[in-house]
Protein backbone atom coordinates (compact mmCIF):
# COMPACT_ATOMS: atom_id res chain seq x y z
CA UNK A 1 0.00 0.00 0.00
CA UNK A 2 1.39 3.40 -0.97
CA UNK A 3 1.61 5.93 1.81
CA UNK A 4 -1.06 8.17 0.25
CA UNK A 5 -3.43 5.18 0.06
CA UNK A 6 -2.68 4.30 3.65
CA UNK A 7 -3.45 7.85 4.78
CA UNK A 8 -6.68 7.86 2.80
CA UNK A 9 -7.74 4.48 4.22
CA UNK A 10 -6.95 5.62 7.75
CA UNK A 11 -8.89 8.81 7.22
CA UNK A 12 -11.89 6.87 5.92
CA UNK A 13 -11.79 4.53 8.94
CA UNK A 14 -11.63 7.54 11.25
CA UNK A 15 -14.51 9.23 9.43
CA UNK A 16 -16.61 6.09 9.63
CA UNK A 17 -15.94 5.89 13.36
CA UNK A 18 -16.98 9.51 13.81
CA UNK A 19 -20.06 8.94 11.71
CA UNK A 20 -20.98 5.92 13.81
CA UNK A 21 -20.47 7.86 17.04
CA UNK A 22 -22.45 10.95 16.04
CA UNK A 23 -26.17 10.26 16.30
CA UNK A 24 -27.78 10.68 12.91
CA UNK A 25 -30.12 13.64 12.66
CA UNK A 26 -33.66 12.29 12.26
CA UNK A 27 -34.90 12.37 8.70
CA UNK A 28 -37.20 15.35 8.24
CA UNK A 29 -40.82 14.18 8.51
CA UNK A 30 -42.52 13.87 5.16
CA UNK A 31 -44.41 17.03 4.28
CA UNK A 32 -48.13 16.69 5.01
CA UNK A 33 -50.08 15.53 2.00
CA UNK A 34 -52.25 18.05 0.20
CA UNK A 35 -55.97 17.37 0.35
CA UNK A 36 -56.30 18.64 -3.24
CA UNK A 37 -56.04 15.87 -5.84
CA UNK A 38 -54.41 18.08 -8.46
CA UNK A 39 -51.64 19.21 -6.10
CA UNK A 40 -50.39 15.71 -5.27
CA UNK A 41 -47.40 14.21 -7.06
CA UNK A 42 -47.96 10.72 -8.41
CA UNK A 43 -45.96 9.01 -5.58
CA UNK A 44 -47.72 11.22 -3.02
CA UNK A 45 -51.08 10.29 -4.56
CA UNK A 46 -50.38 6.65 -3.66
CA UNK A 47 -49.64 7.74 -0.07
CA UNK A 48 -52.79 9.88 -0.04
CA UNK A 49 -54.93 6.92 -1.10
CA UNK A 50 -53.53 4.94 1.86
CA UNK A 51 -53.86 7.84 4.31
CA UNK A 52 -57.44 8.56 3.24
CA UNK A 53 -58.48 4.93 3.63
CA UNK A 54 -59.20 4.85 -0.10
CA UNK A 55 -61.69 7.71 0.05
CA UNK A 56 -62.14 10.78 -2.14
CA UNK A 57 -64.68 13.58 -2.27
CA UNK A 58 -66.02 14.67 -5.65
CA UNK A 59 -67.36 18.20 -5.04
CA UNK A 60 -70.18 18.78 -7.52
CA UNK A 61 -71.31 22.22 -8.54
CA UNK A 62 -72.48 23.78 -11.77
CA UNK A 63 -72.01 26.85 -13.95
CA UNK A 64 -75.26 28.81 -13.83
CA UNK A 65 -76.68 32.21 -13.03
CA UNK A 66 -77.03 32.92 -9.32
CA UNK A 67 -79.35 35.90 -9.29
CA UNK A 68 -77.90 39.22 -10.43
CA UNK A 69 -75.31 39.32 -7.62
CA UNK A 70 -73.50 35.98 -7.12
CA UNK A 71 -70.90 34.30 -9.36
CA UNK A 72 -71.76 31.63 -11.93
CA UNK A 73 -69.68 29.10 -10.01
CA UNK A 74 -71.30 29.75 -6.61
CA UNK A 75 -72.19 26.09 -6.05
CA UNK A 76 -68.72 24.95 -7.11
CA UNK A 77 -66.99 27.49 -4.89
CA UNK A 78 -69.13 26.80 -1.80
CA UNK A 79 -69.09 23.04 -2.18
CA UNK A 80 -65.33 22.97 -2.64
CA UNK A 81 -64.89 25.13 0.48
CA UNK A 82 -66.99 22.80 2.64
CA UNK A 83 -65.21 19.75 1.20
CA UNK A 84 -61.77 21.20 1.86
CA UNK A 85 -62.64 22.25 5.41
CA UNK A 86 -63.94 18.77 6.16
CA UNK A 87 -60.95 17.07 4.51
CA UNK A 88 -58.59 19.19 6.59
CA UNK A 89 -60.31 17.88 9.74
CA UNK A 90 -60.59 14.24 8.58
CA UNK A 91 -58.09 13.46 5.84
CA UNK A 92 -59.51 12.61 2.47
CA UNK A 93 -58.65 13.61 -1.09
CA UNK A 94 -60.74 16.34 -2.74
CA UNK A 95 -61.23 15.96 -6.49
CA UNK A 96 -60.99 19.13 -8.64
CA UNK A 97 -64.16 21.23 -8.96
CA UNK A 98 -66.65 19.17 -10.96
CA UNK A 99 -69.28 21.02 -13.00
CA UNK A 100 -70.88 18.44 -15.32
CA UNK A 101 -74.43 18.23 -14.00
CA UNK A 102 -78.12 18.87 -14.54
CA UNK A 103 -78.96 22.50 -15.31
CA UNK A 104 -81.32 22.54 -18.30
CA UNK A 105 -83.71 24.90 -16.47
CA UNK A 106 -81.23 27.81 -16.65
CA UNK A 107 -80.29 27.53 -20.32
CA UNK A 108 -82.12 30.81 -21.02
CA UNK A 109 -79.68 32.71 -18.78
CA UNK A 110 -76.16 33.87 -19.77
CA UNK A 111 -73.25 31.70 -18.64
CA UNK A 112 -75.07 28.40 -18.15
CA UNK A 113 -73.20 25.27 -19.28
CA UNK A 114 -75.74 22.45 -19.64
CA UNK A 115 -74.28 19.14 -20.81
CA UNK A 116 -76.55 16.45 -22.26
CA UNK A 117 -78.24 14.01 -19.90
CA UNK A 118 -76.43 10.88 -21.15
CA UNK A 119 -73.13 12.68 -21.13
CA UNK A 120 -73.50 13.76 -17.50
CA UNK A 121 -74.18 10.16 -16.43
CA UNK A 122 -71.25 8.83 -18.47
CA UNK A 123 -68.74 11.41 -17.28
CA UNK A 124 -69.61 10.89 -13.62
CA UNK A 125 -69.57 7.10 -13.96
CA UNK A 126 -66.23 7.12 -15.75
CA UNK A 127 -64.81 9.53 -13.17
CA UNK A 128 -65.84 7.06 -10.45
CA UNK A 129 -64.47 4.11 -12.46
CA UNK A 130 -61.15 5.88 -12.87
CA UNK A 131 -60.94 6.79 -9.19
CA UNK A 132 -61.66 3.17 -8.27
CA UNK A 133 -59.00 1.93 -10.71
CA UNK A 134 -56.62 4.15 -8.75
CA UNK A 135 -57.47 2.50 -5.45
CA UNK A 136 -60.27 4.78 -4.30
CA UNK A 137 -63.02 2.32 -3.42
CA UNK A 138 -65.17 4.75 -1.44
CA UNK A 139 -66.29 7.77 -3.44
CA UNK A 140 -68.08 10.58 -1.63
CA UNK A 141 -70.27 12.85 -3.75
CA UNK A 142 -70.73 16.26 -2.14
CA UNK A 143 -73.33 18.21 -4.04
CA UNK A 144 -73.65 21.98 -3.92
CA UNK A 145 -76.33 22.31 -6.61
CA UNK A 146 -80.01 21.68 -5.89
CA UNK A 147 -80.76 20.95 -9.56
CA UNK A 148 -78.46 17.91 -9.30
CA UNK A 149 -80.46 16.19 -6.55
CA UNK A 150 -82.70 13.93 -8.69
CA UNK A 151 -79.80 13.22 -11.08
CA UNK A 152 -77.50 12.15 -8.22
CA UNK A 153 -80.13 9.98 -6.60
CA UNK A 154 -80.68 8.29 -9.94
CA UNK A 155 -76.91 7.97 -10.35
CA UNK A 156 -76.67 6.21 -6.98
CA UNK A 157 -79.54 3.88 -7.93
CA UNK A 158 -77.79 3.14 -11.22
CA UNK A 159 -74.75 1.85 -9.30
CA UNK A 160 -76.73 -1.38 -8.93
CA UNK A 161 -76.95 -1.81 -12.69
CA UNK A 162 -73.68 -3.70 -12.95
CA UNK A 163 -71.20 -5.20 -10.49
CA UNK A 164 -68.68 -2.72 -9.15
CA UNK A 165 -65.78 -3.03 -6.74
CA UNK A 166 -66.42 0.37 -5.19
CA UNK A 167 -69.15 2.24 -3.36
CA UNK A 168 -70.60 5.65 -4.19
CA UNK A 169 -71.81 7.60 -1.14
CA UNK A 170 -73.88 10.77 -1.51
CA UNK A 171 -73.55 13.35 1.29
CA UNK A 172 -76.99 13.96 2.79
CA UNK A 173 -76.90 15.60 6.20
CA UNK A 174 -79.63 14.26 8.46
CA UNK A 175 -82.10 16.75 9.89
CA UNK A 176 -80.74 17.95 13.19
CA UNK A 177 -83.36 19.75 15.26
CA UNK A 178 -80.94 21.73 17.45
CA UNK A 179 -78.88 22.92 14.47
CA UNK A 180 -81.97 23.90 12.48
CA UNK A 181 -83.45 25.80 15.44
CA UNK A 182 -80.19 27.72 15.87
CA UNK A 183 -80.01 28.57 12.15
CA UNK A 184 -83.71 29.51 12.02
CA UNK A 185 -83.12 32.11 14.73
CA UNK A 186 -80.55 33.80 12.47
CA UNK A 187 -82.69 33.59 9.33
CA UNK A 188 -84.43 36.80 8.22
CA UNK A 189 -86.41 35.62 5.17
CA UNK A 190 -89.00 32.87 4.71
CA UNK A 191 -88.65 32.22 0.96
CA UNK A 192 -85.24 31.01 -0.20
CA UNK A 193 -83.81 28.46 -2.60
CA UNK A 194 -81.45 30.01 -5.12
CA UNK A 195 -79.07 32.94 -4.63
CA UNK A 196 -81.24 33.99 -1.69
CA UNK A 197 -80.31 34.69 1.91
CA UNK A 198 -78.51 31.37 2.50
CA UNK A 199 -76.28 31.24 -0.56
CA UNK A 200 -75.49 34.94 -0.37
CA UNK A 201 -74.57 34.57 3.31
CA UNK A 202 -72.28 31.60 2.67
CA UNK A 203 -70.41 33.44 -0.09
CA UNK A 204 -70.14 36.54 2.12
CA UNK A 205 -68.59 34.34 4.81
CA UNK A 206 -65.72 32.98 2.70
CA UNK A 207 -65.45 34.98 -0.56
CA UNK A 208 -67.08 38.40 0.10
CA UNK A 209 -65.17 39.96 -2.80
CA UNK A 210 -67.27 37.86 -5.22
CA UNK A 211 -70.62 39.19 -3.96
CA UNK A 212 -72.21 42.24 -5.62
CA UNK A 213 -74.66 42.84 -2.79
CA UNK A 214 -75.70 46.21 -4.21
CA UNK A 215 -77.17 44.38 -7.24
CA UNK A 216 -79.16 41.80 -5.27
CA UNK A 217 -82.40 43.79 -5.68
CA UNK A 218 -81.92 44.50 -9.40
CA UNK A 219 -84.16 41.50 -10.18
CA UNK A 220 -87.04 39.78 -8.40
CA UNK A 221 -86.43 36.55 -6.53
CA UNK A 222 -90.15 36.12 -5.82
CA UNK A 223 -92.08 33.05 -6.91
CA UNK A 224 -94.02 34.11 -10.05
CA UNK A 225 -96.50 31.21 -9.56
CA UNK A 226 -97.15 30.95 -13.30
CA UNK A 227 -98.35 27.33 -13.06
CA UNK A 228 -100.63 27.92 -10.08
CA UNK A 229 -103.66 26.59 -11.98
CA UNK A 230 -102.10 23.13 -12.45
CA UNK A 231 -103.02 20.72 -9.65
CA UNK A 232 -101.32 17.51 -8.44
CA UNK A 233 -98.88 17.48 -11.33
CA UNK A 234 -95.15 17.78 -11.93
CA UNK A 235 -93.56 19.15 -15.11
CA UNK A 236 -89.97 19.91 -16.01
CA UNK A 237 -90.80 23.56 -16.54
CA UNK A 238 -91.88 24.05 -12.88
CA UNK A 239 -88.75 25.92 -11.84
CA UNK A 240 -88.84 28.29 -14.82
CA UNK A 241 -92.55 28.85 -14.14
CA UNK A 242 -91.82 30.10 -10.64
CA UNK A 243 -88.29 31.50 -10.95
CA UNK A 244 -87.76 32.85 -14.48
CA UNK A 245 -84.88 35.05 -13.24
CA UNK A 246 -83.17 31.92 -11.90
CA UNK A 247 -83.32 33.58 -8.50
CA UNK A 248 -85.42 32.52 -5.52
CA UNK A 249 -85.30 34.49 -2.29
CA UNK A 250 -83.78 37.74 -1.19
CA UNK A 251 -80.02 37.94 -1.57
CA UNK A 252 -79.86 41.39 0.03
CA UNK A 253 -80.73 39.74 3.38
CA UNK A 254 -77.44 37.81 3.29
CA UNK A 255 -74.86 38.35 6.01
CA UNK A 256 -71.50 36.79 6.80
CA UNK A 257 -72.43 35.71 10.32
CA UNK A 258 -75.30 33.52 9.09
CA UNK A 259 -73.03 32.21 6.32
CA UNK A 260 -70.36 31.24 8.83
CA UNK A 261 -72.92 29.29 10.88
CA UNK A 262 -74.21 27.52 7.74
CA UNK A 263 -70.67 26.61 6.64
CA UNK A 264 -69.79 25.25 10.06
CA UNK A 265 -72.96 23.16 10.27
CA UNK A 266 -72.37 21.62 6.82
CA UNK A 267 -68.70 21.01 7.48
CA UNK A 268 -69.43 19.32 10.81
CA UNK A 269 -71.95 17.00 9.17
CA UNK A 270 -69.49 16.16 6.38
CA UNK A 271 -66.67 15.37 8.83
CA UNK A 272 -69.02 12.99 10.61
CA UNK A 273 -69.94 11.39 7.28
CA UNK A 274 -66.30 10.93 6.17
CA UNK A 275 -65.48 9.21 9.48
CA UNK A 276 -68.43 6.85 9.15
CA UNK A 277 -67.62 6.11 5.49
CA UNK A 278 -64.04 5.19 6.42
CA UNK A 279 -65.34 2.71 9.02
CA UNK A 280 -68.11 1.34 6.80
CA UNK A 281 -67.64 -2.25 5.63
CA UNK A 282 -71.33 -3.14 5.51
CA UNK A 283 -72.20 -1.33 2.28
CA UNK A 284 -69.48 -2.98 0.19
CA UNK A 285 -70.42 -6.37 1.65
CA UNK A 286 -74.13 -5.86 0.92
CA UNK A 287 -73.34 -4.68 -2.59
CA UNK A 288 -71.22 -7.81 -3.20
CA UNK A 289 -73.95 -10.10 -1.89
CA UNK A 290 -76.57 -8.26 -3.96
CA UNK A 291 -74.64 -8.77 -7.21
CA UNK A 292 -74.10 -12.45 -6.42
CA UNK A 293 -77.85 -12.87 -5.83
CA UNK A 294 -78.73 -10.77 -8.88
CA UNK A 295 -76.61 -13.07 -11.08
CA UNK A 296 -78.69 -16.08 -9.92
CA UNK A 297 -82.03 -14.74 -8.68
CA UNK A 298 -83.61 -18.22 -8.54
CA UNK A 299 -81.11 -19.14 -5.85
CA UNK A 300 -81.72 -16.06 -3.72
CA UNK A 301 -82.65 -17.22 -0.24
CA UNK A 302 -85.42 -15.35 1.59
CA UNK A 303 -84.86 -13.84 5.00
CA UNK A 304 -87.04 -15.78 7.41
CA UNK A 305 -88.83 -14.41 10.47
CA UNK A 306 -86.83 -14.85 13.64
Ligand SMILES: [Zn+2]
Pocket residue numbers: 066074075144145146194195199
Ligand atom coordinates in the same frame (compact mmCIF):
# COMPACT_ATOMS: atom_id res chain seq x y z
ZN1 LIG B 1 -76.50 27.61 -5.93
